[in-house]
Amino acid sequence: MSKKQLIMDKSLELFAQNGFESTSVQQITDYCGISKGAFYLSFKSKDELIIALIDHFMSQLTEEIDYMVRETESAQLLYKFYQSIFSGFKAHSSFAKLLMKEQTQSLNKELIAKFRYYEQLIDQIILSMVERLYGEEIEETKYDLVYSIKGLMNSYSSLFIFYNISLDVEILCESLVEKTNLLAKYTTLPIITKEFANVFKEATQQDITSDKIAQLIDQSIVEVNEPLEKESLTILKQQLLIPNYSPAIVSGMLENIRNHPQCKWIAFLLREFYNL
Numbered sequence: 280m281s282k283k284q285l286i287m288d289k290s291l292e293l294f295a296q297n298g299f300e301s302t303s304v305q306q307i308t309d310y311c312g313i314s315k316g317a318f319y320l321s322f323k324s325k326d327e328l329i330i331a332l333i334d335h336f337m338s339q340l341t342e343e344i345d346y347m348v349r350e351t352e353s354a355q356l357l358y359k360f361y362q363s364i365f366s367g368f369k370a371h372s373s374f375a376k377l378l379m380k381e382q383t384q385s386l387n388k389e390l391i392a393k394f395r396y397y398e399q400l401i402d403q404i405i406l407s408m409v410e411r412l413y414g415e416e417i418e419e420t421k422y423d424l425v426y427s428i429k430g431l432m433n434s435y436s437s438l439f440i441f442y443n444i445s446l447d448v449e450i451l452c453e454s455l456v457e458k459t460n461l462l463a464k465y466t467t468l469p470i471i472t473k474e475f476a477n478v479f480k481e482a483t484q485q486d487i488t489s490d491k492i493a494q495l496i497d498q499s500i501v502e503v504n505e506p507l508e509k510e511s512l513t514i515l516k517q518q519l520l521i522p523n524y525s526p527a528i529v530s531g532m533l534e535n536i537r538n539h540p541q542c543k544w545i546a547f548l549l550r551e552f553y554n555l
Contacts, residue, residue: 282313287328299329333393356408379440409424423470500516508542511532
């Protein structure tokens with residue numbers, strides 16, 4: 280295990296106990312058994328460490344949900360969506376609990392911006408899902424439906440994250456599918472409008488730029504050892520600089536890298552960038 284990974288793993292335990300604000304760099308270094316100098320070789324500050332932890336958890340969750348939504352047949356899509364959400368939260372319950380608390384308590388503008396960034400990406404995934412499932416019949420209410428689905432996700436997640444209530448995930452997902460279908464069918468007075476939703480969509484799109492993706496690709500090319508993934512990353516970097524390949528070829532390259540732990544997030548960002 281690298282020193283950077285050690286710091287991330289150990290600090291997460293402290294953050295889960297004490298919260299972000301109440302945990303100091305000194306406490307982290309003591310808990311890790313390293314010097315402050317060793318800490319600052321890996322992270323410039325505690326905030327950079329926190330951002331790295333949020334990115335690590337949320338990028339995995341976002342990419343997995345996005346891929347599942349794209350690849351699952353419509354008949355099982357809504358059930359699989361809720362199953363992915365709750366399975367992800369249960370598998371990382373300590374960090375999920377920490378994130379849900381910090382989103383309501385943090386005054387750090389950078390952390391708030393990071394939370395909103397991932398929230399907006401997930402909004403877009405949910406929107407694409409409900410458009411695919413319900414089509415024109417929810418055209419006037421689809422943004423409100425997205426907001427309602429997020430409310431169901433957060434409310435029911437809190438039952439086993441904060442209260443340790445044992446829930447049958449299968450029954451929970453079936454119940455939420457039923458509730459979502461009822462909302463889609465009978466809602467006629469939306470609160471969240473298209474104009475309201477587009478404000479957040481535009482903010483997210485500004486963050487997904489070719490330059491930022493190219494920087495991530497450069498980092499991964501150095502770190503990845505597998506020939507197929509490394510070659511695919513190189514081609515995708517070239518495509519960002521000088522577009523020459525068809526969408527089918529780009530999709531094939533993305534499929535080559537999406538299962539590699541260090542490439543999943545790049546695959547997601549490129550799918551969003553190219554609208555594939």
